[in-house]
Structures are given as structure tokens and as C-alpha cells.
Amino acid sequence: MKMSTLNEAYQEHPLTLGDIIPIDFSSSFSLPDSHTWSQPIDDDDGFSLKDAGSSPMPTIDLMDPNAKKLITLACEKWGGFHLKNHGIPFAVIQGAEDELQRLFSLPPPQKMKALRSPGGATGYGIPRISPFFSKFMWHEGFTIIGSPSHDVKKLWPNDYQQFCDKMENYQKEMNTLAESLTEMVFDVLEISEEKRKWMGASDLRMALQLNFYPSCPEPSRAMGLAPHTDTSIFTIVHVKESGLQLMKEGKWINVQPPPDTLLVHAGDFLHMMSNGRFCSPLHRVVPTVSKKRCSIAYFYSPPTDYVVSPSVTGDLDAARFRDVTVMEYIGIKAEKFGESLSVISI
Ligand SMILES: O=C(O)CCC(=O)C(=O)O
Numbered sequence: 001m002k003m004s005t006l007n008e009a010y011q012e013h014p015l016t017l018g019d020i021i022p023i024d025f026s027s028s029f030s031l032p033d034s035h036t037w038s039q040p041i042d043d044d045d046g047f048s049l050k051d052a053g054s055s056p057m058p059t060i061d062l063m064d065p066n067a068k069k070l071i072t073l074a075c076e077k078w079g080g081f082h083l084k085n086h087g088i089p090f091a092v093i094q095g096a097e098d099e100l101q102r103l104f105s106l107p108p109p110q111k112m113k114a115l116r117s118p119g120g121a122t123g124y125g126i127p128r129i130s131p132f133f134s135k136f137m138w139h140e141g142f143t144i145i146g147s148p149s150h151d152v153k154k155l156w157p158n159d160y161q162q163f164c165d166k167m168e169n170y171q172k173e174m175n176t177l178a179e180s181l182t183e184m185v186f187d188v189l190e191i192s193e194e195k196r197k198w199m200g201a202s203d204l205r206m207a208l209q210l211n212f213y214p215s216c217p218e219p220s221r222a223m224g225l226a227p228h229t230d231t232s233i234f235t236i237v238h239v240k241e242s243g244l245q246l247m248k249e250g251k252w253i254n255v256q257p258p259p260d261t262l263l264v265h266a267g268d269f270l271h272m273m274s275n276g277r278f279c280s281p282l283h284r285v286v287p288t289v290s291k292k293r294c295s296i297a298y299f300y301s302p303p304t305d306y307v308v309s310p311s312v313t314g315d316l317d318a319a320r321f322r323d324v325t326v327m328e329y330i331g332i333k334a335e336k337f338g339e340s341l342s343v344i345s346i
């Protein structure tokens with residue numbers, strides 16, 4: 001069996017404990033200086049968070065006979081879309097969300113038992129991108145790769161099976177969905193059968209990120225999740241609340257998901273494979289209200305030894321990125337973060 005992508009790559013890029021351990025949010029009645037971002041978040045571009053009620057990004061019906069074309073257009077224009085009729089049973093999504101709530105409701109000392117190790121990829125902790133910012137985010141997370149049993153046993157020694165079952169069901173459904181979306185864009189990009197050999201049924205190697213944004217005493221000065229792009233082909237996010245924003249033409253756009261949809265967006269690997277045609281949108285989460293918020297992000301990526309290379313279809317096009325293995329790119333991202341795509345640009 002292949003080693004998991006992130007577990008392997010992160011061993012080389014350990015963090016300090018200060019960049020893993022969250023504060024005790026439940027006893028923070030005002031925003032500490034360490035978590036206060038300099039600008040009130042909703043003032044920087046005049047795009048009011050009070051308009052968070054609808055999303056300008058397209059909603060695509062997976063059952064639509066034109067789905068492939070619509071997905072292509074949305075990936076070109078936005079780097080993402082809302083997906084309805086995605087086929088994932090409500091009970092599977094609700095099951096995962098219930099377990100997420102159960103986990104983050106544990107008392108802080110209990111959650112600390114499953115703390116991510118400095119060179120590790122899975123378990124409990126603050127966002128892995130924290131070292132790139134001078135302030136901390138109003139966020140706690142739990143990362144799962146494959147079976148979560150190793151980490152969850154530390155939280156519920158006798159009662160971990162339910163959590164594992166719900167998360168594994170969720171991962172299986174997400175894998176099937178991500179694979180069919182990826183097949184569509186790979187067809188459009190004329191990616192060869194040879195380059196798709198890694199795709200296969202019930203692959204549990206992908207990362208699942210449970211995000212929890214505790215209720216916040218001063219939301220307009222806090223950052224839920226700082227701006228980043230994802231290291232994936234596609235990321236599929238289950239989220240109900242507002243707060244997620246995508247950067248489009250220099251402006252932050254609110255992308256409040258319509259009911260019963262999943263949010264799908266491209267990551268850096270699809271950007272590279274499409275030679276820049278599909279964007280990997282910069283995105284962030286801002287706490288819009290003092291209420292808590294949660295999301296589940298599934299990152300669909302090729303195996304570590306896969307060579308990501310731009311698919312150049314037109315005769316006049318030249319590759320804009322050099323070939324890079326998934327492992328190498330994860331290493332570049334761990335060091336260079338937002339500069340990573342320019343590091344491999346030709
Ligand atoms: O919480 C969200 O809406 C987005 C989460 C996200 O961007 C991530 O986990 O990479």
C-alpha cells in the first residue's frame with residue numbers, strides 16, 4: 001500500500017508546538033492580542049459581509065447532461081462551484097458533522113490527547129499554515145488520513161468505532177465524487193489513461209480536514225482561516241454557514257453555499273495540470289458573526305510519486321510550469337507557501 005501523501009511529506013517539515021496547540025477558546029471572553037488582526041476584516045475592500053446571504057458562484061447540477069461543460073466554465077472563471085444533486089446521502093454528511101461536533105465539544109485537555117505531533121499530519125491542532133502569519137487564527141482543526149482510529153482511540157479509548165465508521169463512510173463517498181469530477185476535467189484536458197492509472201475505487205489515502213471556528217467575541221477583528229490555496233486537484237467542502245470567501249480579480253467574494261450543496265474548488269495541482277487554465281482560488285474564512293461554525297474539507301490528490309505536468313493541448317501553448325512530483329510540491333508548499341506556484345513557473 002502507498003504511504004499517505006501528507007504523512008510522508010510533513011516528516012521533513014516539523015513545526016514547533018507553539019504552532020500546533022490552540023488556546024482555550026471556551027475561556028476567551030475577549031479577543032487576545034495574539035489573535036487580533038490589524039484591520040477590521042470586512043473593511044478592506046468594501047465587500048460587505050452583511051451581503052453573505054447568496055453566492056455569485058454558479059450552482060451546478062451533477063445530473064445535468066451539460067455538467068462537464070458547466071464545470072469546465074466554472075473552473076475557468078471561478079476555480080470552483082456549488083454542486084447539487086451530488087448523490088451523497090444526507091445521512092452520511094450529517095453523520096460526519098455530528099461526530100465533528102462531538103469531537104470539538106470535548107474539554108480542551110481531552111482534545112490535547114490527540115494533538116498532532118510536530119512532524120505529523122494527523123490529529124488535533126491549529127492550521128498547518130499558522131507559521132506563515134504573525135497572528136493566530138480563530139480556529140481548531142482535526143486532520144484525518146485514512147482511518148482516524150489511531151488518533152481517536154486517544155480521545156475515546158472504548159468508544160472510537162462510531163467516529164471511525166462515520167468518517168470512513170464520508171471519505172468513501174467523497175472519493176467516488178471527487179473521482180468522477182476529476183475524470184470530467186481530465187477528459188477536457190486530454191489527460192492520458194496512463195496518467196490516470198492511480199485513480200481507483202475506495203482509496204482512503206486522501207486527507208479530510210475537520211474545521212471548527214469557535215464562537216468569537218470580536219469577529220470583525222479575527223481571522224477564521226487565513227488566505228491560502230489548497231494542495232489538491234479538487235477540494236470538496238461541506239459547510240452550511242457563511243464566512244468562506246474566494247479571491248476573484250483582487251476582491252474577496254462571499255460564497256455562502258445554497259442549501260444541500262457541496263462547495264467544490266480547484267487546488268494547485270489542477271491549476272498546474274491545466275497549465276493555468278483552471279484557477280486554484282485563494283480563499284479564507286472570516287468569522288461573520290459571533291456564532292460557531294464548522295466545515296469538512298476533503299482534499300483529492302494524486303499519490304506522492306505522481307509527476308504533475310501541465311497538459312499542453314494547443315500547438316502554440318508552452319508549458320507554464322515545470323514537472324514536479326506531488327511529494328516535491330508538498331515540500332515546496334511547506335516552505336514557500338503562497339510563493340509555491342511561482343517557484344515552479346517557467
Ligand atoms: O471552512 C471552510 O469553509 C474552508 C476550509 C478550508 O479552506 C480548508 O480546510 O482548506
Ligand SMILES: [Fe+2]
Pocket residue numbers: 228229230235283297
Ligand atoms: Fe482551503
